[in-house]
Amino acid sequence: MRAQAVETARVIDGRAFAARIRAKVAEHVARLTAEHGIVPGLAVVLVGEDPASAVYVRSKGRQCREAGMNSYEHRLPAETSEAELLALVGRLNADPAVHGILVQLPLPRHLNSDLVINAIDPAKDVDGFHVSNVGLLGTGQKAMVPCTPLGCLLLLRDLHGSLAGLDAVVIGRSNIVGKPMSQLLLGDSATVTVAHSKTRDLADVVRRADIVVAAVGRPEMVKGDWIKPGATVIDVGINRVAGPNGKDVLVGDVDYEDVAKVAGAITPVPGGVGPMTIACLLANTVTACCRAKGLPEPEGLAA
Secondary structure, eight states: OHHHHHHHOEEOOHHHHHHHHHHHHHHHHHHHHHHHOOOOEEEEEEESOOHHHHHHHHHHHHHHHHTTOEEEEEEEOTTOOHHHHHHHHHHHHHOTTOOEEEEOSSOOTTSOHHHHHTTSOGGGBTTOOSHHHHHHHHTTOOOOOOHHHHHHHHHHHHHHSOOTTOEEEEEOOOTTTHHHHHHHHHHTTOEEEEEOTTOTTHHHHHHTOSEEEEOSOOTTOBOGGGSOTTOEEEEOOOEEEEOTTSSEEEEOSBOHHHHTTTOSEEOOTTTSSHHHHHHHHHHHHHHHHHHHHTOOOOTTSOO
8 A cells, every 4th residue: 555655745846936936026127117117125144154054045046037136135244243233224214225134044153143033124024023013913913924934835835725724733833833834724624733743642633634844854753654644744944964885965854754654745855845935035025015016916826
């Protein structure tokens, strides 16, 4: 039976879906520019020289420009003071050409991340981390939504259509993924359980779910016998582990080979949720621009 299930399991191609999102963004940007003379602008602030963050910022800038948007990169030395960083955020808040602001995390230890994030104008907070956006999302109001959970939601909507009445389990309760993911699923009328390290009989809790979102940060923790046959599994985890040849490889929080024998659909790592994050960042920037200008928002790109 399991061998047959492997053949019918659907691999959710995040790269292809993200490309469709970017194409929608580019189409809407072109319309904004042609009809209203508006070019959405994203400002990204990078403090320090973290290599992974630098690569990520370059990718954001490139994809912004490819979509026809303006990209403003602000690279600050690691020793930048809190006052200097807050002053930059204040200038970006006041700049009408900037519709989205993202301060790349993690920040150097001497900087208070919460203070900096909450200094961003909530309407320009395209990461969705400002406490006002967190509160709006939690109360079911229009908010800027964190990019990774938004990407997961769009993948699930594409696969299932309506999520109403489906039983969803989110493994992980972080402010970045777990908590906002649960709010988004509730907003689409799923029945949601948030599981975590203290959850009793975790495998049994997961086993009843039609949708499993794994965002716990533990390599290959979720096994095939945790999964209801035919369930949809969204793997948010990105973990570096030693491969068979001694080189590091990327794996998710889900044991892909084992779970793919049972699940009806599953995201791979890499190539699943990851590509959706920047695509949704671009979508959030266009959405923020439209809201700021009182113009119709692009369809299918927001929660």
